[in-house]
Amino acid sequence: MDKTQKIKEGLMLPVMEAFYTVQGEGMHTGVPAYFIRLGGCDVGCVWCDVKESWEAEKWPILGIEEIVDHALIYPGRMVVITGGEPLMYNLDPLTTLLKERGFSTHIETSGAHPFSGHFDWVCFSPKKFKAPHPSIYENADELKVVIFHKSDFDFAEKHAALVKEDCKKLLQPEWSKSSQVMGAIVDYVKTHPNWKISLQTHKFMDIP
Numbered sequence: 001m002d003k004t005q006k007i008k009e010g011l012m013l014p015v016m017e018a019f020y021t022v023q024g025e026g027m028h029t030g031v032p033a034y035f036i037r038l039g040g041c042d043v044g045c046v047w048c049d050v051k052e053s054w055e056a057e058k059w060p061i062l063g064i065e066e067i068v069d070h071a072l073i074y075p076g077r078m079v080v081i082t083g084g085e086p087l088m089y090n091l092d093p094l095t096t097l098l099k100e101r102g103f104s105t106h107i108e109t110s111g112a113h114p115f116s117g118h119f120d121w122v123c124f125s126p127k128k129f130k131a132p133h134p135s136i137y138e139n140a141d142e143l144k145v146v147i148f149h150k151s152d153f154d155f156a157e158k159h160a161a162l163v164k165e166d167c168k169k170l171l172q173p174e175w176s177k178s179s180q181v182m183g184a185i186v187d188y189v190k191t192h193p194n195w196k197i198s199l200q201t202h203k204f205m206d207i208p
């Protein structure tokens with residue numbers, strides 16, 4: 001099987017970076033985790049802080065055994081697959097292997113591609129720049145909407161109406177706009193208590 005076919009089947013993946021840190025945002029804030037950042041994204045958020053991830057071709061293509069072996073070096077057993085947009089790839093083989101090796105598997109995704117993989121936790125962060133694929137709604141455990149502008153509350157509610165009833169709903173200020181939107185977010189959760197606030201605490205901690 002050649003490399004292209006292996007990428008297509010999810011047996012090899014472009015890895016932009018992988019590192020052990022602490023999950024800084026969302027429902028698992030503060031938990032040590034090994035992050036696997038896959039290269040490639042076609043969503044095009046204007047405020048994206050990892051634009052260098054967009055071109056998959058720039059990053060080394062690794063076999064899933066090698067990816068999992070690196071994760072096993074560290075004591076934490078929570079893995080977060082992120083990007084880029086990780087659902088551009090078939091994540092069934094990687095997540096199967098991670099679970100076989102004892103990891104709890106998490107994903108951070110915009111949901112812009114069909115869902116794949118076996119996950120213990122799915123964080124769905126929809127973006128205005130590319131509509132989510134419908135398969136994400138039944139799989140999302142956490143809906144995390146980045147608030148860049150006050151109009152984003154309507155966008156958040158539109159997706160909240162489509163996720164499962166027990167899906168956690170979080171509003172997170174976009175880092176560079178935090179001072180402009182924070183007051184509105186605080187007011188919003190106080191009047192809409194089914195939402196809570198997520199902060200990018202890793203940026204305060206100055207860790208990746």
Ligand code: SF4
Nearest residue numbers: 041043044045048084
């Ligand atoms: S989906 Fe994520 S990686 Fe892709 S452009 Fe948006 S913020 Fe950047």
